[in-house]
Amino acid sequence: MNSTYELPLDEANYSFGFLDEFAKREVRRTILKAIAIPGYQTPYASREMPMGRGFGTGGLQLTLSLIGTDDTLKVIDQGSDDSVNAVNLRHFVELTCPGVDTTEQTSEATLIQSRHRIPEVQLTEEQVLVLQVPYPDPLVVVEPSEAKRKVMHGEGDYSRLLTKLYEDIVQFDEITISHRYPTRINGHYVIDPSPIPRYDIPRLHRSKALILLGAGREKKIYAVPPYSVAEPLVFDDVPFRTEDFRDEHGSRRPCCRCGATNSFLDELIADDGSKTWQCSDSDYCNQRLAEPAHEVSA
Amino acid sequence: MEAILKIEGLSKHFLLHDQNKLIPSCANVDLSVHAGQLTALVGPTGAGKSSVLKCVYRTYLPSSGRILYQDIGGHRIDLAQVSEHQMLQLRHAEIGFVTQFLHCLPRKSALDVVAEPLITRGETREIALAKARELLSLLNVPERLWAVPPATFSGGEKQRINLARGLIARPRLLLLDEPTASLDPATTDRVVDLLQAIKREGVAMLAIFHHPDLVHRLGDRVTELAPPVAVSDLLETCAS
Amino acid sequence: MKKILEVRNLTKIHGRGCPACIENTGPEADTNICPQCGSVVAAHGVSFDLHAGEILGSMGESGSGKSTVVKTLYFDDAPSAGEAVVFDEARQWNLFALNAAEQRWLRNHRLGMVYQNPHLGLNFNVSAGGNIAERLLMSDHTHYGEIRDRARRLLARTEVLPERMDESPKKFSGGMQQRVQIAKALATQPPLLYLDEVTTGLDLSVQARILDLILEIQQELNTAMIVVTHDLGVIRLLAGRTIVMKYGRIIETGLTDQILEDPQHAYTQRLVASAL
Numbered sequence: 012m013n014s015t016y017e018l019p020l021d022e023a024n025y026s027f028g029f030l031d032e033f034a035k036r037e038v039r040r041t042i043l044k045a046i047a048i049p050g051y052q053t054p055y056a057s058r059e060m061p062m063g064r065g066f067g068t069g070g071l072q073l074t075l076s077l078i079g080t081d082d083t084l085k086v087i088d089q090g091s092d093d094s095v096n097a098v099n100l101r102h103f104v105e106l107t108c109p110g111v112d113t114t115e116q117t118s119e120a121t122l123i124q125s126r127h128r129i130p131e132v133q134l135t136e137e138q139v140l141v142l143q144v145p146y147p148d149p150l151v152v153v154e155p156s157e158a159k160r161k162v163m164h165g166e167g168d169y170s171r172l173l174t175k176l177y178e179d180i181v182q183f184d185e186i187t188i189s190h191r192y193p194t195r196i197n198g199h200y201v202i203d204p205s206p207i208p209r210y211d212i213p214r215l216h217r218s219k220a221l222i223l224l225g226a227g228r229e230k231k232i233y234a235v236p237p238y239s240v241a242e243p244l245v246f247d248d249v250p251f252r253t254e255d256f257r258d259e260h261g262s263r264r265p266c267c268r269c270g271a272t273n274s275f276l277d278e279l280i281a282d283d284g285s286k287t288w289q290c291s292d293s294d295y296c297n298q299r300l301a302e303p304a305h306e307v308s309a
Numbered sequence: 310m311e312a313i314l315k316i317e318g319l320s321k322h323f324l325l326h327d328q329n330k331l332i333p334s335c336a337n338v339d340l341s342v343h344a345g346q347l348t349a350l351v352g353p354t355g356a357g358k359s360s361v362l363k364c365v366y367r368t369y370l371p372s373s374g375r376i377l378y379q380d381i382g383g384h385r386i387d388l389a390q391v392s393e394h395q396m397l398q399l400r401h402a403e404i405g406f407v408t409q410f411l412h413c414l415p416r417k418s419a420l421d422v423v424a425e426p427l428i429t430r431g432e433t434r435e436i437a438l439a440k441a442r443e444l445l446s447l448l449n450v451p452e453r454l455w456a457v458p459p460a461t462f463s464g465g466e467k468q469r470i471n472l473a474r475g476l477i478a479r480p481r482l483l484l485l486d487e488p489t490a491s492l493d494p495a496t497t498d499r500v501v502d503l504l505q506a507i508k509r510e511g512v513a514m515l516a517i518f519h520h521p522d523l524v525h526r527l528g529d530r531v532t533e534l535a536p537p538v539a540v541s542d543l544l545e546t547c548a549s
Numbered sequence: 550m551k552k553i554l555e556v557r558n559l560t561k562i563h564g565r566g567c568p569a570c571i572e573n574t575g576p577e578a579d580t581n582i583c584p585q586c587g588s589v590v591a592a593h594g595v596s597f598d599l600h601a602g603e604i605l606g607s608m609g610e611s612g613s614g615k616s617t618v619v620k621t622l623y624f625d626d627a628p629s630a631g632e633a634v635v636f637d638e639a640r641q642w643n644l645f646a647l648n649a650a651e652q653r654w655l656r657n658h659r660l661g662m663v664y665q666n667p668h669l670g671l672n673f674n675v676s677a678g679g680n681i682a683e684r685l686l687m688s689d690h691t692h693y694g695e696i697r698d699r700a701r702r703l704l705a706r707t708e709v710l711p712e713r714m715d716e717s718p719k720k721f722s723g724g725m726q727q728r729v730q731i732a733k734a735l736a737t738q739p740p741l742l743y744l745d746e747v748t749t750g751l752d753l754s755v756q757a758r759i760l761d762l763i764l765e766i767q768q769e770l771n772t773a774m775i776v777v778t779h780d781l782g783v784i785r786l787l788a789g790r791t792i793v794m795k796y797g798r799i800i801e802t803g804l805t806d807q808i809l810e811d812p813q814h815a816y817t818q819r820l821v822a823s824a825l
Contacts, residue, residue, distance in 0.1 A: 166650055170686040174675055177682045180693055181715055246693035326815030327822075367804055369811040393790050393804055394550060394600055416761060429768070 028075040029107040034058055038076035038232070042223060045234040050200030052147045052164075057230040067100060067126055068227030070143035074124045077139065080110035085120035090128040090275070090291035100124065117294050127190070129211040131274045131295040134220035136237060142205045144226040147233060149193040149203040169193075169201050173244060180249060192251075193244045196235055201244060209253045210275045215241035256288065266290040269299035311379060312341035313482055313513040314365070319374035319389075321360045333537045334360040338374070340515070340532040342482065347504065347514040349524040352534030358517045359409070361534070362484045364389070365515070366406045367396045378404075381481055401429070406484045407475035410467075419445070419462075419470050420455045426478040444473040447503065449496050465491040472500065476507060483507070485516035489523065501526055552636055553741055553773045554599040554622075559631035561617050561797075564588025566629065574796060576816060581612055581796040591617040592797045595631070601740065602771040606788025606805060608778060608820075614797035615777045619743045621645075622775075623662045624652045635659070637740065657687040661734035661772075665746035667726035670733065671718050677704060677729045678714040684736045703732040707762060724755035728762070735766065742774045748783060760786055781824045785809060793817050 026032060034056075041055040060068040078084060084104055088097040092115040101113050114120050117132040126143040134140060150160045153171040163169070172193060179186045190206040194215060204215060205224055215222060215235050222235040235241055243251045256264045256276050265272045267287045274295055276288040290296035321334040335357025342348040350358045363369040365376055365388060376388040381403055388396070400406075405426075417425075420441050427437035445455060448469040454462065459470045468491045475483065489497045504527055508514070518524050524531060562570060567586040574581050574590040581590050592614035599605050607615040621628040622644065633644040637659055647655065664670040671680050681700040690696055704714050707728040709721075718726050727747055734742060744763065748756040764787065766772060776787050784791055784805055791808045793801040793816070801814040812818045 162649075166653060168653070168687065170683055171672075173686045173691075174672075174679050174683040177686070177693065177696065178676060178679050181676070181678065181697070246696075247691050248695075249693045323811070324813075326818055363810070368806045370803070370807060370813065393802070394598070394603075396804060397603075397789055398550060416757060 025107060027108060028078060029060075029103075030058060030072065030075050034072075035076040038072055041232045042073070042076070042234065045223070045232050046221070046236045048200075049236050049239050050196030050202045050233060052200075052202075052231040052233050054230055055232050057227050060227065061103075062099075064228035065145065066096060067124070067143040069225030069229075069232070070124050070126070070141045070227075071100060071103070071225075072227060073141045073223050073225040073232065074104065074122060075107070077141075078104065078108055078111055078122060080108075082121045083112040083114050083119055085114050085117060085123045085294075086125075087123070087128065087130070087293075088126045090130075090277075090295075091293040093293065096126065115294050116298070117292075127206045127208075128275070128291060129207055129214045131290075131292045132298075133214075134218065136219045138220040140218075140220050140222045142207070142222065142224045144203065144205040144224045144231075145228070146191075147203055147224070147226040147229050147231040149191070149201055164200060167199050169195075169244065172201065173246075176244065176246070180246075185252070186245075186249070195242045195244060197239050200233075202233055202235075208275060209243075209251075212241070212243050212251070213253070215239075217241075264288045266296060266299075269296045271296070271299055312343050312377075313379050314340075314342040314515065315375075315377040316340050316361070316365070317375045317377065319361060319364060319376060320372050321357060321364055321369055322372050333357075334369075335364075335534060336537065338532070338534060341530070342513045342515045343529070344513045345508050345511045346529035347508060347516055347527045348530040348532060349528030350515065350517045350532055350534065351521075351524060353536050355537050356534035357537065358534055359486055362406065362486050362515065362517065365482075365484060366400070366404065368406075378482070403481040404484070405475050405478070405480035405482070407471055407486065407488050409486045409490065410471075415460055416458055418456045419450070419459050422459060422470060423473040423477055426474060430478055440477060441473065444477055445469070447499060448473055449499065463491075465493070465496075468492060469496070476503065479507065479510055479512050481513065483512050483514045485514060487517050487519050490519050497523075550600040550603065552598055553601045553603075554636070555634045556598075556618070556622070557596045557632045559595040559618060559621060559633065560593045560629045561591045561614070561621060561626065562588050562593075562629045563591055575798050576795040576800055579796070581614070590797050592621075592628075592794075595794075595797075595799055597792055597799070597802065599741075599773050599775065601773050602767070603790065604767060604774045604776055604788045606776050606778065606784040606791035607794065608781070608784050608791055609794035610779055610820075612796065613794040615794045616745050617797075618794075619662075619745055619775055619777055623660060623743055624656055625662075635741065657684070658737055659739050659741065661737070661739040661742040663727070663730045663734050663742070663744045663747045665749055667718065667723070667730055670730040671726065673717060673719050675717070676715045677709060677718055677721070680718065680729060680733050681736050684733050688737045699736065700732075703736055704729070706735075707732040708758070722755075724751050724759065727751065727759055731759070731762065731766075735770070735772075738770060738772075740771075740773060742772050743777070744774060745777045746779070747776075749778070749780070763787060781809065781821065793820070 037056055041053050045053040058072060060071055062068060086097045086101040088094040105113060117130045121137060122139050124141040148160055150163055150172060153175060154160050176186050190208055191203050192209050192212055193201050194204050194212055195201045217238050219237055221237050224233050245251050258264055263272045264276060266274060266276060266289050268289050271290055274290045274292055277291045279287045279289055316338055319338040320336045323332040338361055340348055350361060352358055360369055364371040371389045377385055378388050379385050420438060423441040423445060424437040427440060428434060450469050459467055472488055489500050564587060566588045569585040570583040570588055570590050571593055573584050583590060595618050609615045620626045622633055628645060635642040635644060642655055672683060678700040681703055682696045685696050685699060701711055701714060705711055709725055709728055718729055748759050778784060788805045791805045792799050795816050801817045809821055812821050
């Protein structure tokens with residue numbers, strides 16, 4: 012390391028981005044390794060953050076290690092920029108990374124940190140998506156021992172996971188996994204893509220943007236590099252299905268706010284018991300409302 | 310005509326380790342068996358007649374001597390020296406043994422037991438069962454027994470199942486140990502006719518008969534076994 | 550009859566081992582525990598051949614090493630020394646020189662094992678049909694309908710009621726659990742199958758049905774098998790050839806009827822004489 016290098020400090024002597032440069036370096040090296048081995052859960056020394064585990068510390072460490080003053084950050088939680096967690100994370104970055112811009116518009120962001128959704132707008136090669144992950148390992152439901160799981164991953168042996176899918180079909184005539192659908196990256200490692208809905212799984216496949224997944228409590232970082240093949244686990248004769256949002260007559264529900272019929276919808280139940288459906292991606296919904304004449308691409 | 314089987318100087322004794330006993334069986338047996346002919350083995354009880362048959366079949370390991378067999382390809386081999394796998398192959402395809410006792414699967418029906426040798430040689434189930442039925446009627450086995458496992462049969466009935474199983478697929482060499490011992494005269498006659506017919510088909514047979522009359526009717530050659538040697542003589546032979 | 554398995558000088562020592570181990574253990578020493586270092590010489594110098602479609606009996610009392618041999622051949626345990634080669638149509642596999650991935654491939658595609666304890670061979674968290682599906686999935690079958698169909702047919706073949714195929718084996722009797730294990734082992738139609746004391750502890754009538762099943766399978770599929778047992782009746786019924794083991798060594802081998810009627814070794818004679 013360059014001994015004349017001066018660590019950038021702010022007035023309170025915190026380093027830029029809260030984490031010290033050594034910590035950031037370690038995370039960046041882990042990111043490079045994760046990209047080099049698509050889908051491999053790369054272990055790293057996950058730091059204690061000023062928030063409890065389970066609130067996105069893994070995603071946050073990725074963001075803080077990558078972010079620079081020329082970046083524009085967007086933070087969403089379940090698709091929304093103004094949920095409590097998203098707001099808190101965004102404020103934390105604004106506090107510890109002076110000079111960094113933040114935005115709610117997907118198309119303006121260079122770095123997007125998200126919990127449980129991938130934005131509707133297609134991302135570009137200039138953007139990086141960071142997903143918050145509670146449990147990185149899809150095999151944890153069938154094998155409690157990490158040592159054995161590592162061997163299974165190494166050998167590409169996911170038969171016990173597939174057996175679980177088989178049992179689902181036997182019992183329920185379909186695979187019942189809705190979020191965290193196990194997906195195979197680049198033909199080998201099967202990942203838990205974080206609790207994004209099935210609807211978002213196809214967005215992993217050949218994504219132009221780099222997708223990074225960070226688990227703070229479990230201390231793993233993994234990656235879906237740009238243009239990687241991402242295939243949800245299926246049987247030859249049982250194809251992968253996404254949520255179709257059809258009503259009882261078979262027609263696709265629109266968003267009650269902007270009218271979109273090509274976005275993931277949240278179901279809202281009013282006090283009187285009536286249900287409405289609304290875009291989960293708040294920016295997408297707002298953009299459509301602002302420019303009703305154009306079809307915002309999804 | 311060359312012999313299918315030629316036994317030279319065959320001896321068999323048993324060494325029981327725990328009792329520290331040496332039990333002699335047959336000694337210095339010479340005989341030959343030719344295609345389409347029956348060699349009868351005669352001699353007093355204890356002379357080791359059954360042992361000779363069992364040595365040929367490898368149920369007993371010969372103590373000394375040669376058992377020269379000409380296989381279907383014309384090769385002469387010493388059965389006392391062939392490998393276990395070769396012996397199994399010969400038993401499967403060329404050498405049959407009708408023993409005194411019926412050993413078979415406890416839960417198989419008599420018909421299946423008899424048909425099995427044909428089925429394992431690739432015959433279809435229908436044809437094998439048809440031939441089995443033919444043979445069982447020929448041997449006077451009542452039809453009501455055909456679907457029953459032979460474990461509960463009488464000695465004579467078991468004997469007939471045994472025979473039928475041994476004869477159904479014509480082996481190249483057939484060993485017979487007292488095949489008519491428990492049969493009545495009428496059935497015995499049928500067995501004799503059957504064996505004559507098999508002879509005409511070219512099967513070579515080595516047989517032990519309890520009744521001299523059968524030896525007379527069926528035997529083309531007769532080999533008489535000497536009574537067993539004294540243990541002391543045997544020990545001398547072993548030591549040398 | 551082509552050779553399918555060749556085992557030479559297979560040795561397994563549990564413990565650190567020492568130069569005195571081999572000499573001081575075995576049938577003459579009347580022990581398989583080395584008096585100097587306390588290691589257990591579970592098997593030593595085991596050599597035999599197995600031909601396609603043949604059933605080889607492996608007989609001996611507890612501590613004879615008969616299960617140890619089969620466990621190393623199935624990669625459940627690594628041997629201390631020795632070689633084993635599987636001849637599989639055009640290919641040859643030097644078992645103990647393979648890497649872990651190759652061993653796993655062979656285990657999933659060309660070998661089968663049925664254990665005495667169903668907990669070793671079955672996954673009790675999964676249904677009976679699911680167990681068979683798991684094995685098919687491990688051997689690269691990915692069509693749900695075909696997997697289900699195959700599982701159903703295999704369970705029917707081993708006389709497990711199709712209505713029970715989606716139940717967990719926890720609810721099955723011991724005999725039925727063994728039959729599910731057999732169905733699972735056969736799912737991939739392996740040319741080589743190991744059966745380790747599969748009927749020990751089962752009721753006689755149940756045992757009889759399972760033995761019949763094993764014989765039928767051998768005739769239908771021409772599977773080569775090693776049947777490990779201490780029961781002479783099972784050996785007589787199933788095996789064409791038999792090896793007799795004591796304290797880790799093979800003391801006698803021969804055609805089964807010869808071993809039973811004309812045993813040569815003192816120990817074999819004693820064993821045969823002890824049969825009820």
